[in-house]
Structures are given as C-alpha cells and as structure tokens.
Amino acid sequence: MATEQSEAGTTDPIIVRARDDFRWESVPVLAYKETGRHFRNITRQILFDGDPALPVQWRYFEIADGGHSTLERHDHLHVVMIIRGVGQALVGDRVLDVGLHDVVRIPAMTWHQFRATAGAPLGFLCVVHIERDRPILPDDAAIAELRANPRVAEFIRL
Amino acid sequence: MATEQSEAGTTDPIIVRARDDFRWESVPVLAYKETGRHFRNITRQILFDGDPALPVQWRYFEIADGGHSTLERHDHLHVVMIIRGVGQALVGDRVLDVGLHDVVRIPAMTWHQFRATAGAPLGFLCVVHIERDRPILPDDAAIAELRANPRVAEFIRL
Numbered sequence: 001m002a003t004e005q006s007e008a009g010t011t012d013p014i015i016v017r018a019r020d021d022f023r024w025e026s027v028p029v030l031a032y033k034e035t036g037r038h039f040r041n042i043t044r045q046i047l048f049d050g051d052p053a054l055p056v057q058w059r060y061f062e063i064a065d066g067g068h069s070t071l072e073r074h075d076h077l078h079v080v081m082i083i084r085g086v087g088q089a090l091v092g093d094r095v096l097d098v099g100l101h102d103v104v105r106i107p108a109m110t111w112h113q114f115r116a117t118a119g120a121p122l123g124f125l126c127v128v129h130i131e132r133d134r135p136i137l138p139d140d141a142a143i144a145e146l147r148a149n150p151r152v153a154e155f156i157r158l
Numbered sequence: 159m160a161t162e163q164s165e166a167g168t169t170d171p172i173i174v175r176a177r178d179d180f181r182w183e184s185v186p187v188l189a190y191k192e193t194g195r196h197f198r199n200i201t202r203q204i205l206f207d208g209d210p211a212l213p214v215q216w217r218y219f220e221i222a223d224g225g226h227s228t229l230e231r232h233d234h235l236h237v238v239m240i241i242r243g244v245g246q247a248l249v250g251d252r253v254l255d256v257g258l259h260d261v262v263r264i265p266a267m268t269w270h271q272f273r274a275t276a277g278a279p280l281g282f283l284c285v286v287h288i289e290r291d292r293p294i295l296p297d298d299a300a301i302a303e304l305r306a307n308p309r310v311a312e313f314i315r316l
Binding site for chain 2: 013014015016017018022024047048051053054056058075076077078079081083091092094096098099100101102103104105106107108125127128129
C-alpha cells in the first residue's frame with residue numbers, strides 16, 4: 001500500500017519556527033489550489049494538519065499585490081485572521097477593509113473573496129475543519145445576482 | 159430556563175475588528191482562569207467560540223512581563239501561535255525560546271507552561287477543541303520528576 005504524502009512538511013512534532021518573511025521552517029509553500037484559474041498570486045502553507053483530538057487545518061495564505069482568492073462559497077464555515085498587511089474581503093454582500101489581526105468569520109454558503117488591494121501582500125491565517133465540502137464557484141445566475149450590487153460588482157474578480 | 163451568557167462578547171457575525179493594542183472590538187478581556195493561583199499576569203480573549211461545523215475555540219492569551227501560564231497537562235492537544243513579543247515555553251522536557259509567528263503544538267498529556275521572560279508581554283493565539291478535558295496540575299511526584307531536569311527545574315513556576 002502506498003504511503004500518502006502529506007502536504008504539510010513539518011517534522012518537529014512540537015515547534016514550527018517562523019522565519020522573518022512569513023515562511024516557516026520545513027513548511028512547503030504550496031499552490032493555493034491544485035487546479036482552476038479563478039484565483040491569482042496566492043500561496044498556501046499548512047501550519048497544522050489536524051489530529052483526531054483537533055480535527056482542523058491551520059493554514060497561512062498569502063496574496064501578493066494585486067492578487068485574489070477564488071470567489072466561492074461552501075457549506076463549511078471558516079475563520080480567518082489577517083497577520084500581514086491590509087486588503088479587502090467580500091463576505092456575502094459586504095466589502096470589508098481588513099487589516100492586522102482582524103478576524104473574519106465566513107458563514108456557511110456565503111460568497112467570499114479576499115483581495116490584496118493595498119499595493120502590498122495580504123496574509124492571513126485560516127482555521128477550517130479537516131472534513132469539508134468542496135467550494136462552489138458562481139454560475140452565471142449567481143454572478144448576475146452578485147453584480148446587481150454595484151459595490152460587489154466592482155469588487156469581485158472571476 | 160435561564161439563557162447562558164457566552165464569555166465571547168462579539169456581536170457582528172462576520173468581522174471582529176482588532177484595535178492596535180492586541181484587543182478586539184466587543185471582545186471582553188477575561189481572566190485566564192476563573193479559579194486557582196498557578197498562573198500570573200495573564201488574560202484571555204475569545205475570538206471565535208465554536209460552531210457545529212468548526213468545533214473549536216480560537217483564543218488570544220497575553221502574559222504580561224514576568225507572568226506565566228499554569229504548568230499543566232491534559233489529554234486534549236492544542237496548537238499555539240505567538241503573535242506578540244517573545245518568551246519561553248516548556249513543552250515536555252524542552253524549554254523553547256518562542257517568538258513572532260512560531261507555532262507550538264502541545265501533544266496530549268505533555269507538561270507545558272508559557273512565560274513572558276523578555277521584559278515585555280508575550281501574546282499568543284491558541285486553537286483548541288470546544289469539548290476537552292480539564293487540565294491536571296502536577297502533584298508532588300510530578301514536580302519532583304520535572305525538577306530532576308535542571309533546565310526544567312529552573313524554568314517552571316508553580
């Protein structure tokens with residue numbers, strides 16, 4: 001039976017040391033997603049990859065200047081904390097300015113997208129259940145509905 | 159039936175805004191623990207208080223200069239990230255220097271204690287399952303065992 005390789009590359013079971021550039025020792029910088037093109041200039045690092053006693057992933061995402069995460073929604077709630085820079089986030093029909101240590105809670109089935117809009121990277125922690133449904137992208141009808149709100153229309157990137 | 163008051167005071171379901179002093183809007187600064195004296199100069203803020211889809215608490219603890227968390231262990235694993243200052247942590251038989259964005263994973267039934275030893279506050283995020291066992295304090299035998307290691311003996315505060 002083949003051994004499945006975890007994406008999380010950490011080896012010390014106790015401490016994952018941060019470097020000074022928002023990278024962590026022995027933690028690979030991964031593609032945001034393996035497939036798709038509904039995102040731009042974004043990376044992913046897995047800082048904690050779940051345990052039966054704590055079945056969550058704790059990730060760090062970083063969006064380079066001008067980049068964005070996928071505009072998507074899903075049934076699983078997740079929670080984000082900004083730890084680098086400032087930027088903006090769509091959550092539902094709200095476009096929020098977000099900055100250092102702001103906590104964003106994204107409810108179930110709520111459209112959301114993060115963008116690095118301040119000429120600098122936007123980095124955030126995200127805690128999510130290890131068992132979760134796949135994100136849904138907006139279809140034409142959903143895009144039309146989102147674009148009915150001018151503020152949202154201006155913000156979203158597809 | 160009485161309504162149980164949550165310790166988490168946040169009202170906006172979407173965003174919990176950070177102030178610039180490691181406090182969050184509408185989030186009360188709580189006692190570290192309700193009882194006991196095995197800790198010193200430490201506060202607690204609950205940034206996310208769990209959901210059926212994400213059954214974890216996400217907290218921020220801050221230890222003032224010279225303070226420390228309880229020396230304890232428990233069956234539930236938890237994960238910590240430093241976001242303010244530097245300090246030291248005992249995990250098992252290791253005394254670690256910890257600093258900005260270091261991630262500390264505390265395995266089940268492992269003695270641990272955090273101390274603000276650098277003349278400044280030490281602040282850290284901690285993600286933990288909402289259902290968890292109560293911490294155990296060291297009895298005399300455990301203290302003797304811990305003190306058998308000179309580095310640990312020098313570090314721990316009871």
